[in-house]
Amino acid sequence: MMQNKVKPNGTATLTIGGKTAQLPVFSGTHGPDVIDVATLYKQTGTFTLDPGFTSTASCESQITFIDGDAGILLHRGYPIEQLAEKSSFLEVCYLLLYGELPTEAQLSTFTHNITRHTMLHGQFDRFFEGYRRDAHPMAIMVGTVGALSAFYHDSLDINDPRQREISSHRLIAKMPTIAGRAFKYSVGQPFVTPRNEFDYATNFLRMCFAVPAEDYVTNPVLARAMDVFFMLHADHEQNASTSTVRLAGSSGANPFACIASGIACLWGPSHGGANEAALKMLQEIGTVDNIPDFVSRVKQKDSNVRLMGFGHRVYKNYDPRAKVMQKLCHQVLAEVGQTDDPMLKVAIELEKIALNDPYFVDRKLYPNVDFYSGITLRAMGFPTSMFTVLFALARTVGWIAQWEEMIEDPTQRIGRPRQIYTGAAQRDYVPMPARR
Numbered sequence: 001m002m003q004n005k006v007k008p009n010g011t012a013t014l015t016i017g018g019k020t021a022q023l024p025v026f027s028g029t030h031g032p033d034v035i036d037v038a039t040l041y042k043q044t045g046t047f048t049l050d051p052g053f054t055s056t057a058s059c060e061s062q063i064t065f066i067d068g069d070a071g072i073l074l075h076r077g078y079p080i081e082q083l084a085e086k087s088s089f090l091e092v093c094y095l096l097l098y099g100e101l102p103t104e105a106q107l108s109t110f111t112h113n114i115t116r117h118t119m120l121h122g123q124f125d126r127f128f129e130g131y132r133r134d135a136h137p138m139a140i141m142v143g144t145v146g147a148l149s150a151f152y153h154d155s156l157d158i159n160d161p162r163q164r165e166i167s168s169h170r171l172i173a174k175m176p177t178i179a180g181r182a183f184k185y186s187v188g189q190p191f192v193t194p195r196n197e198f199d200y201a202t203n204f205l206r207m208c209f210a211v212p213a214e215d216y217v218t219n220p221v222l223a224r225a226m227d228v229f230f231m232l233h234a235d236h237e238q239n240a241s242t243s244t245v246r247l248a249g250s251s252g253a254n255p256f257a258c259i260a261s262g263i264a265c266l267w268g269p270s271h272g273g274a275n276e277a278a279l280k281m282l283q284e285i286g287t288v289d290n291i292p293d294f295v296s297r298v299k300q301k302d303s304n305v306r307l308m309g310f311g312h313r314v315y316k317n318y319d320p321r322a323k324v325m326q327k328l329c330h331q332v333l334a335e336v337g338q339t340d341d342p343m344l345k346v347a348i349e350l351e352k353i354a355l356n357d358p359y360f361v362d363r364k365l366y367p368n369v370d371f372y373s374g375i376t377l378r379a380m381g382f383p384t385s386m387f388t389v390l391f392a393l394a395r396t397v398g399w400i401a402q403w404e405e406m407i408e409d410p411t412q413r414i415g416r417p418r419q420i421y422t423g424a425a426q427r428d429y430v431p432m433p434a435r436r
Contacts, residue, residue, distance in 0.1 A: 006060050008036075019044040030065050030074075047418040054313075057238075059246065059409065063096060063401050064237045071317030071366075075235060076100070084324045089230040089394075090114060090200055093172055096235055096401040117173030118194035118203065120181075121151045128185045137182040137389045138267045144178050145171075146260035156254045158407055167255040168400045175393045176200065180207030183386055201227040204393075209381060221335040222380055225328050229376070232321045232369055233391050235398025237314075241265040241272070245399045246406045247415040255403060262399045263392045272388040278309030279374030279384060282343040282350075291349055299359055309371030310354055311364065321369035329372040332379050343375055 008024035012035045015021075021043035024036045034057045037048050050056045065074045073080040076095050083092055087101075094102045094110050102110060127144050148170070149156060155166040181191050184207075192207045202218045205226055210216035236242070245262040249255075266272035285294050297305040312319055333339050351367050354360040377387055406412055 016044050016046055030067065049420055058243060061405060063405060064235045066237050066314050068314040068316050071315060071320050073320050080320050081324060084228050084231050089227045092231050092234050093397045096397055097168060113169050114173045115196050117170050118177050120174060120177055124151060125191065128181055133188060137186050137385050140182040141178065141389055141392055142260055142264050145263055146257055149254045149256040158252060164404060164407065168404065171259055171400055172397055175396045176204040177207060179389050179393045180204060182389060183208050186385065219335060221331060225332050228328055230394040232324060233394035235401065242399060242402050245403050249403045249406050250412060250415040258403055259396060259399050266392050267388060272391045275370035275374040276384045276387045278370045279378060281308040282346050285346050287342060288345055288349045291346065291353065295353060307365060310367055312368045315368065316364040318366045319368040322367045322371060325369050325372040329376045332376050336379050338379050347372065347375060
């Protein structure tokens with residue numbers, strides 16, 4: 001059971017309309033203090049307005065911390081750079097789910113449990129046949145993940161900790177299998193069954209790229225790159241899709257439905273589609289010679305040209321994941337023989353300009369993780385339609401950890417945001433003949 005650690009360390013006084021509210025102030029381990037406005041309406045009869053909830057803490061969490069100004073990302077206190085260099089995706093999964101790094105025995109057991117859950121129910125493949133061949137893989141992901149609840153009735157009781165754990169393991173294990181099938185279906189190739197002797201990333205790459213006509217041997221450099229990519233996208237605090245999962249979960253919805261809601265939110269181009277947009281931008285620039293003209297158009301106020309892959313809603317410094325992704329990108333391109341990739345040259349030059357041009361520096365438009373991930377995934381053989389699917393696969397563990405934490409939070413209530421109503425005032429119904 002999650003034990004709330006936050007304790008009030010002061011009081012904020014708010015006076016409005018002749019009424020005064022005393023509101024507790026809380027401090028977390030890191031980050032700014034927060035004012036608890038839960039009793040504001042009771043004390044003053046007023047609500048707060050915060051479009052996008054950008055200044056509102058929706059929950060207490062012990063999973064991930066981001067300091068956007070300093071460019072810091074911590075999972076359970078561990079810097080993402082250290083995890084990406086020294087850990088593995090399944091170890092990070094364990095860390096996010098259980099709060100501590102596993103012992104060798106704990107990781108072995110956890111890996112065994114995940115590996116043995118990668119198979120899908122025999123009837124599940126019929127779902128894919130119901131989609132058009134040109135269906136977007138994310139459309140398939142939204143539908144099929146939600147459908148898991150129709151097959152695994154033995155782990156739907158959210159009040160049973162053991163059933164929640166089984167559902168968590170199933171989602172982490174089956175997401176690569178579903179993603180691999182979505183990819184294979186979109187390219188018209190037969191499905192590849194997961195194999196228990198392979199690690200998580202290797203198994204996924206095999207399910208995506210193996211064909212019956214020949215033996216498939218996974219490149220260990222690409223497998224490690226895939227594993228690190230998953231780690232970099234495992235969790236990112238209370239972003240739009242994670243907040244969606246928590247909101248859906250607050251109603252008591254089953255975990256498969258909650259994760260499907262997160263996938264649907266992630267599909268939005270302002271969220272999970274950013275790496276695809278960055279890759280498209282680099283393709284449109286084409287060559288290094290075209291960068292000056294592109295940068296000039298970005299700076300024009302009336303221009304619709306945007307610098308994609310730079311800047312972040314939270315980070316006002318260099319995204320720590322971007323540094324890891326840049327190194328990963330070079331390793332993958334070298335391994336597959338694409339070191340002369342024109343897009344990489346454009347990316348490097350564009351990054352150099354953006355980090356030194358006062359226009360971008362003053363606006364804190366630093367490269368984010370999406371800037372290099374699109375190039376990397378393309379070099380590994382994935383089409384742009386799969387980019388957000390890979391994001392969803394990786395983020396599943398973060399969604400699950402956040403959902404589990406929300407379920408165990410003793411202060412958890414069903415989400416119910418308020419509004420400021422600006423529509424018509426109360427009025428009487430007008431009969432049809434009298435309407436003008």
